[in-house]
Amino acid sequence: MLRPVAFLRDINEKKDFWKVAVKVTDKWSVVKDGMEHMEMVIVDAKGTDIQVIIPTAYRAEYEKLIKVNSTYTLSNFQVFPNDLVFKASDNKYKLKWTGGTTAVDANVHDIPLPNMKFKPLAEIIAGKWRADLLVHVIGYVHEIGYCQVMAGTGKKLQVNFLMKDLSDISLNCTLWEDYAAKFIKFNNENKETGPIIVMLKYGKIKEEGKYPLSVTNTYSATKLLINEDIAEIKRFRESLPKDDQLMSQTQLVCTQSQSSSQFITDDDLLSNPLIMPLADILQLQEISYCVTVAEVEKVNSTKFGWYYFACFKCGKIAKGDNPPYTCESGHNTETEIVRYKLDLNVSYENTKGTFVMWDREATQLLGISAAQLRTNMIQAGITNRLEYPMLLDGIGEKTYVFKVKWQPKWKTTSVVCYRDADALVNLVKAKFPNAKVIPLLNESVGVDKPNDNTSLTEEVTMSAQELSGTAENDPDTLSQLTPISDKLQLKLNKDPSFDIPTPMTLVQPVMLPNPPLFEEIIPAKQSSSKRVKVIKTEKK
Template sequence: MARVFEFIKDITDRKDLWKITVKVKDKWNATKEGKDFFQIVVVDSKGDDIFVLVPNELKQKFENEIPITVNNTYTMQNFQVTKNDDQFKPSHHEFKLRFTGGTLVEDVNVHQIADPVAKFKSFGDILNGDFREDYLYDVIGLVDEVGYQQPHYGNRKVQVNFILRDLGNNVINCTLWENYALKFFNVQNKANEGPTIVFMKYAKVKHAGLLTGNTFNIVSLAAGIESGTITNVTETPSQMMSQSSGGSQFTPYTAEQKFTHNAEVMPLSKIVQLAEDTKCVTVVDTVKIKPNKSGWYYLTCYKCPKQCFGDAPPYRCIDKHETETEIIRYKMDIEVAAGDVKATCVFWDRECAQLLGISASDLRAEMLGIGITNHLVYPVQMDEITGRTIAVKLKWQVKWKTGSVMAIHDGADFVNEIQSSFPPGDGPQGNLIKSDKTIAKSEPYGEIDPFFAHKYSDELDDE
């Protein structure tokens, strides 16, 4: 009598003679102790999956004689069944399977098994600690902010840190490494003004945030909501975001909504009276640059956003990371005003580059080209920063009595909209000055990386 088909959910180690019909969900190669093998995750008609290891001695057989391919269906039977005790588990099944010399694989694409549906881990669960660090999860979200970037190979791995947001406005910190980071940079460069949605399969979750490793992860990205389906997924990014957040319709923030998100809109006169650190949006006139002993730029660490010190490489930050090459970033104290109220705001690399239309490294190269090496000599281009009326998103820091600028916007309609919410006399007195270098939506200018040193401003010299 032939053995009947059974379901993945019923598999235990009470026997090895299981017979299942499955579709190959994912496959990847691996190496251990110099021996190559491959691993797969298979799913059955009920949507349950299980992790399968094909050892080195069977690798050629199941790649050439009976090739196992993603999205194909098979009948598989006879395995070694053991506890799923791997450090990181792409399947949450209690057990895992290993092919043996007695494993039989046949009936290629005979069975009709639907494509597996992604089971997204909600951001709420992650933030509430409702996850296991040994489980790998599927995660999807909208890129809300991009932080530290290492886009090129050098002293360390290629890396990008960013924040993902879901439909419920929950946010988690994420890191992509090497090939996945390069894929992210490629999509970001093509995104123009559209949002970027990231879909990560088999992501590692930690209490400090969400990180992806380099063993199991499959990262799909979509630039723009109308970009179509994501690789290996039959739903559009919008549909997947809705599924991940309980069916809500996905509507991305406009640039203006994102600008004011998680910030209080108030005039500068109210900001300077705040008793605690607060994120604010306001409208100001840029009055003048306030020179200080740090000059108009500084060296930053390749590994973190902190300032580096030294007259020659290797430069070192306060965490003692060593940086072999000069990474130049803007940092300038600028006096701003609204009516009779004045304050000092720290403008960081991204915002200065947007106002000037040139990166700090390129401007310094111009200065070196004319023989000026002193960082206390402010280029004449700096004059373009003053005399502007702009909307700023800043973090008012009570300790320093300064605002750390997080984003800027010079759109006349948006500036007027923000200013119209202020009491009479609380707004800037100057007219909006437009230049050929439009700031747009606080997106990076050219090849300038978004920079998040403003989040660490207490660690930099503000004297």
């Protein structure tokens, strides 16, 4: 008697002699413990799907035979509970290929592909998801965040962006390695108009912890599709609102940053080797990443205004009255990619300075993107970039913990990240040295050659005179020298040979290449062979 064809919903563990007519929807290879096996998802005419494991012993034979979107009659396989760590199907069972399994009747059956079931971003944010179940998501790229565009020692290719769906709900998305490389390549070569639509099949949801809630790729099962000519992406594009603001987001900056606010924890800040007050930072002779506390007095007005247009390819300033806007590297940008650049007047105790806050941190602080804020002002009849939004008035008279990049050659201090928690402010202050410590330079410091293909969205701009974020209004206290105390002066009068510890004994600073500022440069280090000069302060 001929064995009848069963449906996948009827399969159970009671026997192995099942016969099913199915279509292969997806397949992929998995390497585990140095062994490679194949996995796939199959679906029957009723729309029921199930995950199949083809062990290493049979992979080579069936890898070429089994094709995606083809139909087969499968017979004789083992049925097990679906205990996979990451499940591509929510079926309670999984199938395992054996030496007796057969795949025949290629493309005989008429089995339609089921409609893709996308996970709404609102459900992910609401916590309606399973950590072990892979999901399909679709959305357009609203804004690109931190990217690691160059792989290196201990660093993997990485892209982070904000994805929005048709309900205007946004979610962080992180792509790694091959998936990140595919996105970077597409973004750099993209010449299309309209939004970038990303579809992730079998994406993994990562719960909020050290980093925000996000969807990411697995290293084998996930399928990444970007603006591809398929029905799902076409339907999504046709359903998007046809407003100009959305359509202006076609070319997005994907640049490499050494740090990002969302990836720096409070513990990272407190463990920074250079935690010091503002006065000490302004005396450093090397490019340094420091953590400090400062009060923001106000946003300083400059001749450049509060925003600039960024190049879609390298992140530098794109100039021009009308599109295409051109950066100094010669790249043409057809759309207006608006980015913040705010000069903050800051102070701590008796020292004043200027911190340059770039787009990511300013967006985080203000709660609105530069593009949206500019759109709001244009709608209100304000088109002059020198007309500063009233929203900026609320930044002043607040104290923050800042991680900054100090560049003595150009006398600029750029904000890498900030925190406004009072408890953290007090913890950082407690770590300030009682004496002013001036680290000595190494006798030789290596400086990496800038990578022409890599730039920071934030640390870009202008000519040599304009590179300082404080080009128009530099503070008077850019170089703070500790005065000689009365006790020290008395000792000097008694013993003229007494060696006065002074900042002027510092080794000459390393002369770095000319700008741009977006080159990768190692932070300051203390010499391992010289003692630190300590200048004691007089107790009042």
